[in-house]
Amino acid sequence: MTTNFLERAIDFVKRATELDRAQHYEEAFDQYIKALDCFKLALKYERNESAKKTIATHLEQYLTRAETLKKHLSQGERRTPVPAGGGAAQKTQGSGGGGKDEEDEEKNKLKQALDGAIVREKPNVKWSDVAGLETAKQMLHEAVIFPIRFPHLFTGKRVPWRGILLFGPPGTGKSYLAKAVATEVDATFFSVSSADLVSKWLGQSEKLVRSLFELARENKPSIVFIDEVDSMCSARSDQDSEASRRLKTEFLVQMNGVGNSNDGVLVLGATNIPWNLDPAIRRRFEKRIYIPLPEEPARERMFQIHIGGTPNNLTPDDMHELARRTEGYSGADISICVREALMGPIRRLQDATHFKRISGPSPADPQRVEDDLLTPCSPGDPEAVEMSLMDVPPQKLATPPVAVHDFFEALLHTKPSVAPQDIEQHLKFTADFGQSD
Numbered sequence: 259m260t261t262n263f264l265e266r267a268i269d270f271v272k273r274a275t276e277l278d279r280a281q282h283y284e285e286a287f288d289q290y291i292k293a294l295d296c297f298k299l300a301l302k303y304e305r306n307e308s309a310k311k312t313i314a315t316h317l318e319q320y321l322t323r324a325e326t327l328k329k330h331l332s333q334g335e336r337r338t339p340v341p342a343g344g345g346a347a348q349k350t351q352g353s354g355g356g357g358k359d360e361e362d363e364e365k366n367k368l369k370q371a372l373d374g375a376i377v378r379e380k381p382n383v384k385w386s387d388v389a390g391l392e393t394a395k396q397m398l399h400e401a402v403i404f405p406i407r408f409p410h411l412f413t414g415k416r417v418p419w420r421g422i423l424l425f426g427p428p429g430t431g432k433s434y435l436a437k438a439v440a441t442e443v444d445a446t447f448f449s450v451s452s453a454d455l456v457s458k459w460l461g462q463s464e465k466l467v468r469s470l471f472e473l474a475r476e477n478k479p480s481i482v483f484i485d486e487v488d489s490m491c492s493a494r495s496d497q498d499s500e501a502s503r504r505l506k507t508e509f510l511v512q513m514n515g516v517g518n519s520n521d522g523v524l525v526l527g528a529t530n531i532p533w534n535l536d537p538a539i540r541r542r543f544e545k546r547i548y549i550p551l552p553e554e555p556a557r558e559r560m561f562q563i564h565i566g567g568t569p570n571n572l573t574p575d576d577m578h579e580l581a582r583r584t585e586g587y588s589g590a591d592i593s594i595c596v597r598e599a600l601m602g603p604i605r606r607l608q609d610a611t612h613f614k615r616i617s618g619p620s621p622a623d624p625q626r627v628e629d630d631l632l633t634p635c636s637p638g639d640p641e642a643v644e645m646s647l648m649d650v651p652p653q654k655l656a657t658p659p660v661a662v663h664d665f666f667e668a669l670l671h672t673k674p675s676v677a678p679q680d681i682e683q684h685l686k687f688t689a690d691f692g693q694s695d
């Protein structure tokens with residue numbers, strides 16, 4: 259298996275370096291990425307230690323080159339030459355002169371480690387997908403979207419916010435909102451779960467934090483989203499391990515931008531337990547926005563968003579009723595309830611013992627109407643034919659629409675997940691330190 263992956267990796271590398279030399283950087287980058295995927299698999303399955311080392315060295319080498327190309331491409335320069343810069347192309351071209359010093363090597367390793375801990379792809383969540391949370395959205399516009407789109411608005415003493423904390427009970431859309439920011443804004447987005455950072459990289463994590471901020475500064479305008487920021491930044495205490503103390507100090511230093519300018523870098527934090535944050539770190543988040551449980555109109559919008567285009571026969575009154583019945587539910591609770599309800603028609607199909615013919619849009623081509631589709635019905639229906647789902651030809655199956663009783667049924671099984679005491683604590687924190695949505 260290893261040999262196979264290794265061979266494939268080498269094939270991709272050959273193609274990549276040829277394209278690289280011919281300055282076809284976009285295609286070269288694609289081939290490097292494919293090569294890296296194969297190298298990673300080869301590394302995973304290789305048992306021999308010295309072979310592992312060789313593969314790891316290749317991996318690092320081509321990763322560096324791919325990163326250089328990516329940076330170059332993202333600056334919109336498709337064909338201008340990219341210096342080899344100690345990366346793969348340099349070595350394969352045999353142009354010598356490499357010799358990165360140890361510090362660079364260390365930095366590269368950390369950047370690779372970061373690659374595993376951070377997500378850089380743009381999520382696909384739009385502003386309009388986020389129900390309610392108007393204050394938070396407006397604040398994020400001020401902090402993120404305006405400074406990038408209209409930099410001249412932020413001159414002189416008017417400076418954009420550098421640190422924003424989103425806090426509130428679980429499942430209220432803090433991460434979801436951060437994803438919407440990432441999708442809507444033309445900035446590099448780094449998303450890191452601080453629980454991951456602490457658990458996987460303890461000992462190394464302060465260096466990772468430094469590298470994360472370095473990367474963010476290199477790629478500005480950028481947004482660093484730190485989920486569960488409390489696990490990295492809880493109040494300092496005598497019981498803290500040396501590693502955790504170093505991590506907190508480093509985070510403070512980086513957020514201050516000491517010795518570096520943090521212009522163009524916004525730190526967005528999210529937490530369910532803001533009262534656990536270290537006070538010094540809490541202060542670095544200049545804006546602290548409470549993300550509460552959704553009000554009735556927001557809940558109604560959530561039902562609409564999560565149902566989307568799924569065929570249903572819900573009336574506006576049904577929607578109001580659902581919103582009314584879900585007081586105390588978080589956005590996450592509602593999305594689970596909707597998923598459950600959307601399965602209702604599938605269950606009806608599975609349980610059906612009788613079907614009848616109806617006309618409707620063809621499952622294969624919704625533009626065409628067919629008059630011999632089959633849908634479940636009660637055994638007493640005059641047109642009922644006894645059969646089960648498996649007897650229905652797939653292209654003749656008409657899926658029943660989701661109905662309001664599917665939601666009522668789902669609500670019996672999905673209960674609100676946030677406890678009232680939790681809300682009280684959040685309200686107290688908001689009164690003391692926050693800003694309410």
Ligand SMILES: Nc1ncnc2c1ncn2[C@@H]1O[C@H](COP(=O)(O)OP(=O)(O)OP(=O)(O)O)[C@@H](O)[C@H]1O
Pocket residue numbers: 387388389390391427428429430431432433434435528529530560563588589590591593
């Ligand atoms: N305001 C909202 N509008 C639309 N959907 C929402 C909203 N809030 C939550 N959801 C739904 O709930 C899911 C979970 O939300 P999310 O992960 O953002 O919550 P969170 O506040 O970050 O929770 P946690 O603190 O547990 O990480 C989202 O993927 C989304 O489907």
